[in-house]
Amino acid sequence: MSKELRTVFWKGTQVKLIDQRKLPSKLVYISCKNYREVAAAIKNMAVRGAPAIGVAAAMGMALAAKSSKGKSVEKLMSELEKAKNVLASTRPTAINLYWALERIMKVAREAAKSGDAEKVILNVLEEAKKMADEDVETNKAIGKHGSTLINDGDTILTHCNAGSLATVGYGTALGVIRAAFEEGKSISVIATETRPKLQGARLTAFELKMMGIPFKLITDGMVGYVMQQGLVNKVVVGADRILARSGHVVNKIGTLTIAIVAKHFGIPFYVAAPTSTIDFESKPEDVVIEFRDENEVHYIGKTRITPKGVRAINPAFDMTPPELITAVITEKGIYEPSRLMELYNVT
Ligand code: MRU
Numbered sequence: 099m100s101k102e103l104r105t106v107f108w109k110g111t112q113v114k115l116i117d118q119r120k121l122p123s124k125l126v127y128i129s130c131k132n133y134r135e136v137a138a139a140i141k142n143m144a145v146r147g148a149p150a151i152g153v154a155a156a157m158g159m160a161l162a163a164k165s166s167k168g169k170s171v172e173k174l175m176s177e178l179e180k181a182k183n184v185l186a187s188t189r190p191t192a193i194n195l196y197w198a199l200e201r202i203m204k205v206a207r208e209a210a211k212s213g214d215a216e217k218v219i220l221n222v223l224e225e226a227k228k229m230a231d232e233d234v235e236t237n238k239a240i241g242k243h244g245s246t247l248i249n250d251g252d253t254i255l256t257h258c259n260a261g262s263l264a265t266v267g268y269g270t271a272l273g274v275i276r277a278a279f280e281e282g283k284s285i286s287v288i289a290t291e292t293r294p295k296l297q298g299a300r301l302t303a304f305e306l307k308m309m310g311i312p313f314k315l316i317t318d319g320m321v322g323y324v325m326q327q328g329l330v331n332k333v334v335v336g337a338d339r340i341l342a343r344s345g346h347v348v349n350k351i352g353t354l355t356i357a358i359v360a361k362h363f364g365i366p367f368y369v370a371a372p373t374s375t376i377d378f379e380s381k382p383e384d385v386v387i388e389f390r391d392e393n394e395v396h397y398i399g400k401t402r403i404t405p406k407g408v409r410a411i412n413p414a415f416d417m418t419p420p421e422l423i424t425a426v427i428t429e430k431g432i433y434e435p436s437r438l439m440e441l442y443n444v445t
Pocket of ligand 1: 261271349414
């Protein structure tokens with residue numbers, strides 16, 4: 099099996115996505131023929147992870163543009179607007195989704211000035227493909243910067259899945275780990291299982307195994323123990339949204355707990371993410387945390403693990419304050435959370 103997973107790509111007239119719900123038992127791709135199928139794939143988490151969602155949405159826009167071939171520019175633009183709204187309504191927390199949709203709309207608006215619908219369609223598809231390629235290059239740059247923070251002998255804890263599967267390829271937090279490993283550093287990883295969707299147990303374990311990086315899996319509740327016992331000496335996680343004004347990081351539920359425990363034991367806590375994950379506008383109270391179906395907590399696979407009638411809450415993300423974050427690793431370099439606004443003019 100190839101070590102280079104490409105999670106999202108354009109083939110012929112369709113968007114191909116790895117169906118992450120089937121992993122690790124089956125590595126299969128789904129084909130989306132229209133933007134509504136892409137929206138459904140984002141919503142039901144066939145594709146997940148902030149950068150992967152963004153590129154999938156951009157390709158969904160390309161499908162929307164293609165399907166309106168032969169119509170006027172006005173009609174095409176109003177159909178693109180409609181597709182954008184449908185895609186934007188799938189998952190509220192990761193900013194990459196909105197960033198990608200805006201970037202595509204900007205290209206479409208610019209091309210629309212020519213009055214040539216064909217040009218709009220062509221430019222939108224080219225931009226979506228460019229975003230996919232850029233994502234891999236960006237992650238490699240994050241890996242390069244981040245690996246300077248990793249030393250021989252480190253054991254790095256990571257949460258959820260911020261690997262190739264969460265991006266188009268290479269990964270963010272796992273990209274840092276992978277870059278250090280590829281440089282020949284002797285490292286190992288502790289991956290959290292990440293209840294309730296088990297992205298760590300299913301996806302991060304799948305990727306680390308494929309890359310041959312030594313690792314052990316823990317349940318989320320074991321984080322305090324492994325840190326207290328000195329079994330971990332660095333944390334690297336991804337992000338769904340980073341608030342540049344305040345330095346808060348929104349990431350998979352459980353990240354906040356890990357950051358608090360890491361601070362308690364003096365363990366550096368790093369966040370690896372592309373600048374497309376940085377929100378230069380919002381305040382913490384503006385962020386919408388996605389709440390998912392409580393059955394994700396009641397069931398593991400098809401088995402109900404809670405008594406009938408018990409209620410659960412299921413927030414998918416939490417917000418870690420800047421005082422718990424050592425640094426944010428981006429493709430442009432490594433920044434303390436208080437310095438993220440410096441990236442405003444360079445993104
Ligand atoms: O709900 P998910 O699986 O889409 O959440 C993913 C995460 O929280 C990742 O840590 C984050 O998107 C960073 S991925 C490079």
